[in-house]
Amino acid sequence: MTxxxxxxxxxxxxxxxxxxxxxxxxxxxxxxxxxxFVQCTSCGLKFIGRRLTAERNLALYDESYFRGAGFDAAVNxxxxxxxxxxxxxxxxxxxxxxxxxxxxxxxxxxxxxxCGTGSLLRALRDxxxxxxxGVELSAFAANFARQATGANVATGDLLSAPLGAARFAxxxxxxxxxxxxxxxxxxxxxxxxxxPGGVFIYSTGNASGPYARLLGPRWPYFHPEGHLVxxxxxxxxxxxxxxxxxxxxxxxxxxxxxxxxxxxxxxxQLLYMGASEPGTKGTVFRLGARVxxxxxxxxATLFQGKCFLPLGVRR
Ligand SMILES: [Zn+2]
Numbered sequence: 001m002t003x004x005x006x007x008x009x010x011x012x013x014x015x016x017x018x019x020x021x022x023x024x025x026x027x028x029x030x031x032x033x034x035x036x037f038v039q040c041t042s043c044g045l046k047f048i049g050r051r052l053t054a055e056r057n058l059a060l061y062d063e064s065y066f067r068g069a070g071f072d073a074a075v076n077x078x079x080x081x082x083x084x085x086x087x088x089x090x091x092x093x094x095x096x097x098x099x100x101x102x103x104x105x106x107x108x109x110x111x112x113x114x115c116g117t118g119s120l121l122r123a124l125r126d127x128x129x130x131x132x133x134g135v136e137l138s139a140f141a142a143n144f145a146r147q148a149t150g151a152n153v154a155t156g157d158l159l160s161a162p163l164g165a166a167r168f169a170x171x172x173x174x175x176x177x178x179x180x181x182x183x184x185x186x187x188x189x190x191x192x193x194x195x196p197g198g199v200f201i202y203s204t205g206n207a208s209g210p211y212a213r214l215l216g217p218r219w220p221y222f223h224p225e226g227h228l229v230x231x232x233x234x235x236x237x238x239x240x241x242x243x244x245x246x247x248x249x250x251x252x253x254x255x256x257x258x259x260x261x262x263x264x265x266x267x268x269q270l271l272y273m274g275a276s277e278p279g280t281k282g283t284v285f286r287l288g289a290r291v292x293x294x295x296x297x298x299x300a301t302l303f304q305g306k307c308f309l310p311l312g313v314r315r
């Protein structure tokens with residue numbers, strides 16, 4: 001059912017179940033509309049059951065969003081481009097993961113989905129990687145990324161953007177998959193674009209991590225205008241398998257190394273959320289970044305729980 005700016009989703013995207021239980025409502029920051037959060041009783045997927053229409057959804061990702069004036073103040077990517085330190089840890093963590101999973105070659109074909117203003121692409125280029133592509137929904141951000149990095153950046157979404165026939169060794173998606181309207185179409189496209197042995201790495205909130213469980217409906221990741229889906233390791237594994245992706249099983253050494261990468265990402269994400277968010281929330285994140293850097297970074301990583309989410313690999 002669609003009324004004006006919103007529509008109701010009555011079927012689970014993952015398992016097609018229709019038994020959905022509402023567990024919270026929230027008023028959206030930029031629209032003033034009321035959004036309902038639901039959970040599928042069959043598979044456990046959490047998502048926005050009363051959400052913006054596709055057109056209104058797309059309109060969120062204008063220039064102001066990338067300047068931190070949209071529904072998520074943490075996405076002040078233009079400010080972060082001027083302050084490279086804020087995302088350095090995140091980029092180093094992702095590049096570290098690429099090395100752990102695919103080795104040291106700088107020729108790897110890498111695609112960054114939702115590349116925003118190109119922070120990761122620039123870091124990869126600075127490390128000497130030569131075969132870089134991005135895809136970005138926002139024309140403003142895509143242009144910015146193209147000019148800043150020289151990478152091959154397509155404007156559009158992953159399903160329709162012109163990405164050529166060559167397959168990728170690595171596809172990354174940093175804080176992207178929670179924005180998807182239809183994950184069941186996204187993951188098969190990821191598989192199609194990966195070369196055999198290619199890996200899908202990403203970060204997103206873990207809806208069954210300790211942080212999410214402790215805060216319940218007050219988990220700050222709940223941004224109903226733009227974050228439409230909230231995953232657990234089980235739901236992601238199911239999405240992967242259905243798309244023909246295997247879950248990557250690391251060795252003990254790889255697991256330890258991946259956790260170290262995750263620590264760098266955690267600290268960096270706390271830093272940039274602290275720098276972007278006004279008020280109390282920003283203060284908490286700024287304090288968190290300072291404290292974890294000194295004493296409890298691993299604890300913060302485990303508390304957030306992003307490290308428990310599975311990585312995908314194409315057979
Ligand atoms: Zn379901």
